[in-house]
Amino acid sequence: MIVCLDSGNSRLKWGVHDGHAWLEQGAAEHDDATALAALVGRWPRPRHLLLANVAGTAAAARIRERLGAWAPLLQEIRSGECCAGVTNHYRQPERLGVDRWCALLGARARTKTPCLVVMAGTATTIDSLDGDGNFLGGLILPGSDLMRRALANDTADLPLACGDWSATPRCTEDAIASGVLEAQLGAIERAFARLAASAAICLLSGGNAGVLRPHLGIPCIETPNLPLDGLLRIAQERGSAP
Known part of the structure; x- marks a missing residue:
């Protein structure tokens, strides 16, 4: 076990x-x-x-x-240079967050096509993996809740908004909620466009994945707990699977 x-x-x-x-x-x-x-x-x-x-x-x-x-x-577990079909091209491979490393390993176990690996939690990480398993690099930005709290904490008049997304927001709460969501979606879709592969897919994990997925205009699969899948691949690489 x-x-x-x-x-x-x-x-x-x-x-x-x-x-x-x-x-x-x-x-x-x-x-x-x-x-x-x-x-x-x-x-x-x-x-x-x-x-x-x-x-x-x-x-x-x-x-x-x-x-x-x-x-x-x-x-x-620590991040490394190569494991389970993924090669880490970070300038200092050991400095890559181990959650991101494990999510990449989990993604590679699920698909051999080029993919964008998105972890939408406290922070949002957006990592690019090509069809040969090369981790090309990625982005880190504040997650949705952090963005909303930053506006509430660091401005005089903006609330901790619980609004709804709208293409044309007409109240402050909706404007904040929509702006935060659009920022997340825009970063993901721009990174996906740079993969420039017709068969590419976005694997979306983390606590906010369900909020983002319906609004993304790219091929996307919600994949809960990708880092756990990556940890399992490490265990299997070490010969622990039956």
């Missing part, structure tokens, strides 16, 4: 895999002290336990503590 943990900026996601299929996937806030303990209680001791963490050293320490008897098994 393989257990994969994805510690993001806002939440901890997990998946339990038997070598053939995901048996369980779930998520909890970082301050939920019971989720990992319950996971350990539900399942037998795994053969491999992998962690991708971008939430800092304190979060990693909490995860290790809450794993209890499983803690000695924990392998904290």
